[in-house]
Each structure stands twice: as structure tokens, then as C-alpha cells.
Amino acid sequence: MKSQSYWLTAQLVAVFSATTVTVCAQQNENKEDKSRWSNAAEFTFVFTGGNAESSTFGIQNELVRTWENNALFINIGALRAESTQVTHIVIGSSPDNFQVHKKSIKTTTAENYHVRGRYDRKINAQIFWYTGTSWERNTFAGINNRYSWVGGIGNNWLDNDRTIFQTAYGISYTLQNDIAQVSKDKNTFAGFRLSYDYRWKINTNTELTSVLFADENLDEFADFRVDLTNAVAVNMNSKLALKLSWQLLYDNLPSSIMIPLVNNTGIATGEMVSIQLESFDRLLTFALVATF
Numbered sequence: 359m360k361s362q363s364y365w366l367t368a369q370l371v372a373v374f375s376a377t378t379v380t381v382c383a384q385q386n387e388n389k390e391d392k393s394r395w396s397n398a399a400e401f402t403f404v405f406t407g408g409n410a411e412s413s414t415f416g417i418q419n420e421l422v423r424t425w426e427n428n429a430l431f432i433n434i435g436a437l438r439a440e441s442t443q444v445t446h447i448v449i450g451s452s453p454d455n456f457q458v459h460k461k462s463i464k465t466t467t468a469e470n471y472h473v474r475g476r477y478d479r480k481i482n483a484q485i486f487w488y489t490g491t492s493w494e495r496n497t498f499a500g501i502n503n504r505y506s507w508v509g510g511i512g513n514n515w516l517d518n519d520r521t522i523f524q525t526a527y528g529i530s531y532t533l534q535n536d537i538a539q540v541s542k543d544k545n546t547f548a549g550f551r552l553s554y555d556y557r558w559k560i561n562t563n564t565e566l567t568s569v570l571f572a573d574e575n576l577d578e579f580a581d582f583r584v585d586l587t588n589a590v591a592v593n594m595n596s597k598l599a600l601k602l603s604w605q606l607l608y609d610n611l612p613s614s615i616m617i618p619l620v621n622n623t624g625i626a627t628g629e630m631v632s633i634q635l636e637s638f639d640r641l642l643t644f645a646l647v648a649t650f
Contacts (some may be wrong), residue, residue, distance in 0.1 A: 369555050396422045400601065400645040402437070413441035415469075416643060427480040437641075439468035469497045470641075478512070488526060498538060500613025500635050505533045508551050522557040530573060538632065539617040547577040563593040583613040591647060599647040607639040 386431020402416035418435035442464045450456025476490035489509040495501060517524075530549040539545065556568040567589045575581035589603040612635045619629045 363594045390486075394647050395425075396463050396590045398650040399648045399650070400435075401647040401648075402643050406645075407492070409444065410442065411444075412440040412467075413461075416645070418645070431474075431476045431478075433472070433474045435470075437468060437470045437503045437643075438466065439463055443465050468500075468641075469495070471495045481511075484512060484514050486514065488528070494649070496607075496639075499607070499609070499639055500536050500538065500615055501534065503533075503535045504539045520559045522555070525554045527552055527591050532573075533574075536613045538614055544577060547581075549576050550574045567591070575611075581609075583610070584608040597649055599649070601645045601647045603641075603643045603645065605643075606640040607641075609637055612637050 398420050399417040400416070402414065404412075404414040406412050414437070416435070419433070421432045423430040423649040431473050431610040442462050445461045445463070447459045447461060449459065464469050468626050471490065472494040474490065474492040476488060478488045480486045487510070490507070492504075492506045494504050508525060508528045508530040512524055512526030515523045516526065528551045530551045531546070532549060533546050548574070552572045554568075554570050556566075558566045560566055567587075568582055569587050571583075571585040573583045585605070586604060586608055587605045589601055591599045593599045614632045614634050616630045619627045619631050621627055
């Protein structure tokens with residue numbers, strides 16, 4: 359499983375790099391078409407060392423292609439966090455005669471990947487239709503693979519130099535495979551999706567964004583999910599910005615994990631018990647954004 363995770367991260371990094379190079383090449387080859395392509399790449403890396411060790415690596419890339427009446431959006435992302443626990447073992451015959459041995463155990467504490475695509479087509483200045491697809495993996499939320507397809511209509515409520523606000527409503531179809539699949543759970547279902555996208559340029563250097571996706575499982579109404587991301591980006595120059603993001607994931611009917619059952623004396627019984635995970639996941643990131 360660990361080697362698969364590293365391989366998946368490497369694949370996403372390769373796609374990420376290829377996307378960036380393609381956009382730059384396209385812009386250089388056709389100057390008059392430059393305004394129709396845009397690309398924003400985010401890099402997150404945090405490392406601590408010494409008595410405690412931990413590392414967090416994240417990438418996200420959004421490629422946008424616009425025409426007069428339509429637009430294509432492609433977004434890929436990966437986040438992986440690891441921590442190392444150091445245990446000291448002292449072996450000796452007395453407090454004055456001993457040796458210290460260290461034992462380090464590295465564990466993955468967060469792992470999240472996604473690929474999303476969406477196509478918009480204007481009906482008029484205020485109304486558009488759209489279709490999209492996505493894949494995501496969030497192992498610590500119990501999700502091994504979740505594939506979604508969606509289509510619907512939306513409204514452009516505000517669209518000017520400082521403010522963009524649009525809402526969208528659609529019918530979705532989801533195929534979800536959990537890490538611990540419970541036999542009674544249905545892994546395919548139709549749903550209703552509500553979303554909004556809000557962007558406000560506070561001033562020439564600062565932008566506030568808020569994006570929400572809400573999904574209702576039409577086969578089981580208790581299965582309601584929300585993905586909300588709020589962010590503030592501050593420009594350092596025309597190409598680079600610092601971005602602070604806060605993401606909230608809510609699942610009213612979260613996935614389950616299988617835990618070995620032990621008796622009162624701590625001895626394993628050989629049986630497994632299904633335990634439901636928490637409904638809320640929160641993620642705070644600080645990233646460097648490069649715009650092309």
C-alpha cells in the first residue's frame with residue numbers, strides 16, 4: 359500500500375509538471391491566444407526535524423481554457439503528511455552504566471488525492487449548463503476510490519473585474535469503493551449536487567475565494583456530504599502569491615474501518631469489528647502559488 363501511494367504521488371507530480379509545461383508552451387507558440395489559457399500551481403511543503411520529525415507535501419494545479427461561450431477546467435491535487443515517533447530505550451546495569459538506543463517508527467498521518475474536470479457552456483449571460491467528472495482518494499476518511507459524474511445548469515449572479523459569484527445545480531452519479539467495504543453498503547448511487555463559487559478582489563494584491571460542493575445521496579438521504587474551501591491569496595508580484603486555505607469536509611454518513619477485536623486481557627479474538635469514522639475533516643494549508 360505504501361509503495362502504491364508513492365507511485366500515485368509520482369504520477370500526479372508528472373501530470374502536474376506536464377500540464378504546466380504544456381500551458382507555457384502553448385502561450386509561447388501563440389501570443390494572440392495567451393489570454394484564453396491560465397494556469398495556477400500551488401506548492402506546499404513543511405518539514406520539522408530533531409526530537410520530533412514530520413513532513414507535509416502538497417501540490418495542486420488548476421488549468422483553465424476559455425472560449426467566447428464556454429470554458430474547460432482541470433484540477434489535480436495531492437497531499438501527503440508523515441510523522442516519525444522516536445522511542446528511547448535505556449539498557450544497562452545501573453544509572454551510571456547504561457546505553458541509550460533509539461527506535462524510530464514512521465507513519466503516514468494524511469493522504470489525499472484528487473483529479474477533477476468540468477466543462478461549462480453559456481446559454482446566455484446569466485445561465486449556463488455544465489458537465490463534469492472527478493476521482494478522489496482519501497485513505498484516512500476510509501475512501502479508496504470515489505468516481506463521480508455530474509451534469510446540470512448554473513447561474514452567473516455577478517461577473518465583473520472585482521467580484522464573481524455563480525451557483526450550480528446538477529444530478530450526479532457516484533461509484534465509491536471504501537477501504538473497508540461493509541457488505542450492506544451500496545457503492546453506486548445517484549445524487550443531487552449544489553455548488554457555488556465566490557471570488558472577490560479585496561484590493562489589487564489580495565483575493566478572497568470561497569468554493570462549496572454539497573451532495574445529497576438520492577438512494578439514502580442520510581448520506582449528505584459537504585466540501586467547503588475558503589482561501590485568501592496575497593500577491594508578491596504578477597506571477598507569485600502566498601495563499602492561506604481552510605478546507606472543511608463533512609460526511610453525515612462516513613465510511614467505516616475494520617478493527618481487530620481483543621478481549622478484556624488484551625488478547626486478540628481473531629474477529630474484526632466495523633467502526634464508523636468521524637464526520638468532520640479539517641485541513642489548513644499555507645501555499646506558494648505560481649500563475650502562468
